[in-house]
Amino acid sequence: MLNEAVSAAELGFLLGLVDPESAARARSRTGVREVDPVAAAKPPEHVPWGPWWHGMPVSVLWWMLQEDDPRVNTLVYHHQRADDRMRHDIINGRPYGPDHSGRLKVSADLSHYPAPELALPSGPDALTAVLRAVTGMSQGRAAALLVGREDWAVVAGADREQPLPGYTRWALAIRPDCPPALRTQFGTHRKFTNRLRDAGVVDGPAAYATGTRPARDVLRVLAMGRWAFPRRLAEAADALRPLVHAELGGNTEAWAVLTQLLPTFTGTLPELLTTAGAIAGSAGEAAEGPLSVGSGNTESPGRPEESGHGSGGRTWDSTSGHDDPWSISPTVGRWSAGFLRIRTSWRRPSG
Numbered sequence: 001m002l003n004e005a006v007s008a009a010e011l012g013f014l015l016g017l018v019d020p021e022s023a024a025r026a027r028s029r030t031g032v033r034e035v036d037p038v039a040a041a042k043p044p045e046h047v048p049w050g051p052w053w054h055g056m057p058v059s060v061l062w063w064m065l066q067e068d069d070p071r072v073n074t075l076v077y078h079h080q081r082a083d084d085r086m087r088h089d090i091i092n093g094r095p096y097g098p099d100h101s102g103r104l105k106v107s108a109d110l111s112h113y114p115a116p117e118l119a120l121p122s123g124p125d126a127l128t129a130v131l132r133a134v135t136g137m138s139q140g141r142a143a144a145l146l147v148g149r150e151d152w153a154v155v156a157g158a159d160r161e162q163p164l165p166g167y168t169r170w171a172l173a174i175r176p177d178c179p180p181a182l183r184t185q186f187g188t189h190r191k192f193t194n195r196l197r198d199a200g201v202v203d204g205p206a207a208y209a210t211g212t213r214p215a216r217d218v219l220r221v222l223a224m225g226r227w228a229f230p231r232r233l234a235e236a237a238d239a240l241r242p243l244v245h246a247e248l249g250g251n252t253e254a255w256a257v258l259t260q261l262l263p264t265f266t267g268t269l270p271e272l273l274t275t276a277g278a279i280a281g282s283a284g285e286a287a288e289g290p291l292s293v294g295s296g297n298t299e300s301p302g303r304p305e306e307s308g309h310g311s312g313g314r315t316w317d318s319t320s321g322h323d324d325p326w327s328i329s330p331t332v333g334r335w336s337a338g339f340l341r342i343r344t345s346w347r348r349p350s351g
Contacts, residue, residue, distance in 0.1 A: 008033045009223040010216065011259065012040070014248070017241045022250035029252035030259050040226045043071040047078050048224065052217040054080055057200035057208065060221060061086065062176035063229035065096040070107040072228055077110060081200065084116035085145045085175075091115035096149065096177070097231070120146055124154045131158065131168045140167035144175055156182045174199040205232045206239035215265050215272040243270055247277030254280035 012035040093103035
């Protein structure tokens with residue numbers, strides 16, 4: 001089982017996706033205490049600490065800024081991935097949320113911090129001239145910081161009129177608040193997409209929740225979302241809810257398996273959920289040679305191809321998920337986080 005102080009927050013997000021009765025049974029089985037919803041919605045007094053906080057995608061900071069909460073903005077200001085434009089706007093009380101205008105209150109904790117100096121252009125034409133004058137990546141990054149929330153339409157129009165320099169496009173694209181349509185306008189090549197991912201830019205909370213690894217860091221960020229980005233948290237919940245219901249639901253053993261896997265699991269959250277469900281289902285089957293989760297035995301000791309004997313001259317490709325007589329699901333056997341071959345039954349096919 002996980003440390004209770006950690007698991008209560010991490011698993012609390014997933015438990016919130018099932019009905020209260022199923023959640024209560026899962027808590028009883030795993031020993032995970034219930035999170036106080038009021039306390040979970042309050043920003044912490046101190047900056048969170050740990051690799052998961054410092055390594056989270058920069059897009060998460062953008063979701064946090066959209067709350068226009070001075071307490072949350074203070075944490076964003078101190079994050080190592082916050083750029084000078086973010087810090088400049090925070091100190092100057094610039095809103096990011098869709099429902100706010102005018103100057104925001106600035107936390108007293110930031111009263112002695114100066115706003116980064118930015119040589120902001122005097123108007124749209126001046127901004128366009130700066131963006132077109134870029135000849136290198138360092139210039140591109142500096143020019144991108146000059147673009148404010150109200151300037152994206154100007155940038156999009158200038159790029160349509162005449163494509164901006166490549167360095168400018170790239171520096172603007174990795175701004176987490178760059179409009180998705182403009183980012184698509186800049187380019188859709190796979191190499192471009194990979195660079196965006198490496199820069200910590202994700203399409204939204206749903207994409208983050210389903211496609212980022214490791215699963216434990218994702219759960220920590222989503223648990224933080226109750227106070228950090230509640231506006232956007234529902235997107236992640238909606239993306240994960242069907243899989244949580246299908247793989248965990250009211251199956252208390254699946255929840256117990258998940259708590260055992262989570263600390264060292266290197267895959268994504270969907271992979272974790274599917275793996276936990278597969279192992280719990282396998283352990284619960286009344287079949288010869290049951291799989292023991294508690295002992296840590298998650299390897300299949302007797303597949304035909306592993307023992308050197310085929311079934312009728314056939315072997316199974318663990319990456320295909322097809323024609324496997326030991327699997328009840330085409331997904332079982334394809335995960336790479338230490339559970340490449342998970343059997344779900346030892347009953348051999350008839351004939």
